[in-house]
Amino acid sequence: MLTHLTIALDMMGGDYGPRSSIPAAVSAVNKHANLTLLLCGSEKLIRERLSDLDSLNHPRLIIKHCSEVVTNSCEPASALRNKKSSSMRVALELVKSGEAQACVSAGNTGALFFMAHYVLKMLPGIKRPALISAVPTEKKQPVYLLDLGANVHCDAETLFQFGVMGSIVAGQAQNIDKPKVCLLNIGSEEIKGHDTIKQAAQMMKATPQINYQGYCEGSDMFSGKADVIVCEGFVGNVALKTCEGIAKLIMYKFTKALKKHVFYRLLALALRPIIKKLYKRVNPDQYNGASLVGLRGIVVKSHGNASNKAFLAAIEEASREVERCIPEKIQATFAQITAKPEHSSSSLEN
Amino acid sequence: MLTHLTIALDMMGGDYGPRSSIPAAVSAVNKHANLTLLLCGSEKLIRERLSDLDSLNHPRLIIKHCSEVVTNSCEPASALRNKKSSSMRVALELVKSGEAQACVSAGNTGALFFMAHYVLKMLPGIKRPALISAVPTEKKQPVYLLDLGANVHCDAETLFQFGVMGSIVAGQAQNIDKPKVCLLNIGSEEIKGHDTIKQAAQMMKATPQINYQGYCEGSDMFSGKADVIVCEGFVGNVALKTCEGIAKLIMYKFTKALKKHVFYRLLALALRPIIKKLYKRVNPDQYNGASLVGLRGIVVKSHGNASNKAFLAAIEEASREVERCIPEKIQATFAQITAKPEHSSSSLEN
Incomplete structure (x- = not known):
């Protein structure tokens, strides 16, 4: 088990937004002592919900204010272009910068896919x-x-x-x-x-x-x-x-x-x-x-109408993927495959 | 209800062949007094099974001997080329000639599709x-x-x-x-x-x-x-x-x-x-x-591992489609659609 783990959460995604993501985040830090969560979203809404749950000053719940939200009806390409301050984008940027080791969102799948692809980039050869x-x-x-x-x-x-x-x-x-x-x-x-x-x-x-x-x-x-x-x-x-x-x-x-x-x-x-x-x-x-696999970072997508429990499960899944070093293992295996041209995918296509 | 109805059955298709198609055929004629069934398949096997069920001389069960069978592993194009005496092909030809008003098979879906398409042809415009x-x-x-x-x-x-x-x-x-x-x-x-x-x-x-x-x-x-x-x-x-x-x-x-x-x-x-x-x-x-729709004839496909009951249900479905004149109604509606070019499909594609 890793001594410490930081995960960025898109608090505003899915049908319920902070209503399900906040209780899930509070449960997660209470359950896992090695976990710090970066809560990306409207500071006002997050503070309100945290205070309802007596968790406003939890030392391992850190708010990252974001002024925008990617809605479900948002076209993925437009979300990528126009929603640079959205909770989804900020959560992904935190993974890219190394501040977080993974991120979780219950938001628009298409937009998450486009943004994650753009921000984190593909592992070599994938x-x-x-x-x-x-x-x-x-x-x-x-x-x-x-x-x-x-x-x-x-x-x-x-x-x-x-x-x-x-x-x-x-x-x-x-x-x-x-x-x-x-x-x-x-x-x-x-x-x-x-x-x-x-x-x-x-x-x-x-x-x-x-x-x-x-x-x-x-x-x-x-x-x-x-x-x-x-x-x-x-x-x-x-x-x-x-x-x-x-x-x-x-x-x-x-x-x-x-x-x-x-x-x-x-x-x-x-x-x-x-x-x-x-x-x-x-x-x-x-x-x-x-989970989105093949990227230079860990991204877990929770169901759009995910309950607190499902969002918590997604946070725990992200933690496990960090511990299992999934991106590193994918990279190593692809390096092995491309190193042996007789088994490589491209040689087979020709 | 139609006074009389004739349906051709591919007796050899599916995982059980005559083991499920014969009991289904016997039940169908006993249940529906207006129904005649043309049993396409190995005469020897069909006679044996019919005699087990004391139905060898049923006046509305008529055997059409076929020397070949289309198996599940048969490539559809090869079945079409090489299996001209198969129970599947003969059942379809009986619909084409007008001797039967519909046919039922539990055999290889791909082959049935290819053969039905070739033998019966498409309705105009489809x-x-x-x-x-x-x-x-x-x-x-x-x-x-x-x-x-x-x-x-x-x-x-x-x-x-x-x-x-x-x-x-x-x-x-x-x-x-x-x-x-x-x-x-x-x-x-x-x-x-x-x-x-x-x-x-x-x-x-x-x-x-x-x-x-x-x-x-x-x-x-x-x-x-x-x-x-x-x-x-x-x-x-x-x-x-x-x-x-x-x-x-x-x-x-x-x-x-x-x-x-x-x-x-x-x-x-x-x-x-x-x-x-x-x-x-x-x-x-x-x-x-x-059911296969869009053809100049009625073809019902029973599940590959269909039980007697399922094969009987497929025979009854074929009867209902004959009574409902499904191909005629499809043809009339397509004539209507193509007669009004402002609503026709081709004008919309351009």
């Missing part, structure tokens, strides 16, 4: 950052899904690089030696899918740093067959949000069915704690937010 | 056939999702045409006057997504035959906000199969959680019927298979 998150499976270990929406479309080399980065994240987080990597496709047979996926499969097969296991279908995503599942951002985002949608539907139908009979209504009361726990387990909110 | 299926929602009415994998990538005009066809299918099936149509995207704001989706949105907005409601995210798919959700085949296929995956996961976790305590173990016994029913409701298998 084409695009990816949004990665852990999703529960039937096994003890979750599966790491990337990209979740940072890159709408991806070429084969980008998918290949996502496979490498996903392996490092899953391997470090779950302590697995050779995480099993699959490409998400519309069939498990080799003939299925489009050319980009087929090319990415060839590149993964030829790279010893990836334990490639073939294609995986949506129905197999949660079986534990894979530790890492790679897809382009549009598909990953739809898949993750569909999980949220169907989990809501199942809970709704189940509760409705139970309410139909007096007998089941009594059962429903007894079952309430178990249903609540289950919903939390399959709800992506609980899964520590998503 | 670029691509789409695979459409009904998925449950929180409301009484399901939502119709297309495309589910027939077209890996789609251009804007194809997505637009899917919106029109989806409206007709949902409107006819659910008796809705103006079905609400959404485009599946990675955000609900207009700025989200890629150019193809944005173009398709413009085309839908400008067409009175579509009641366009904007973008819809994966998390909103089952809320009942839309009657029809349009996306390209890769995304639709992943979304549908992810539903299957997460439903399995939830059931698995729920049953496991219940087994942990004696009290809950007793509850689990009491709940078994309700859980079974719920799983069936969210399982796409139960949703009558998927």
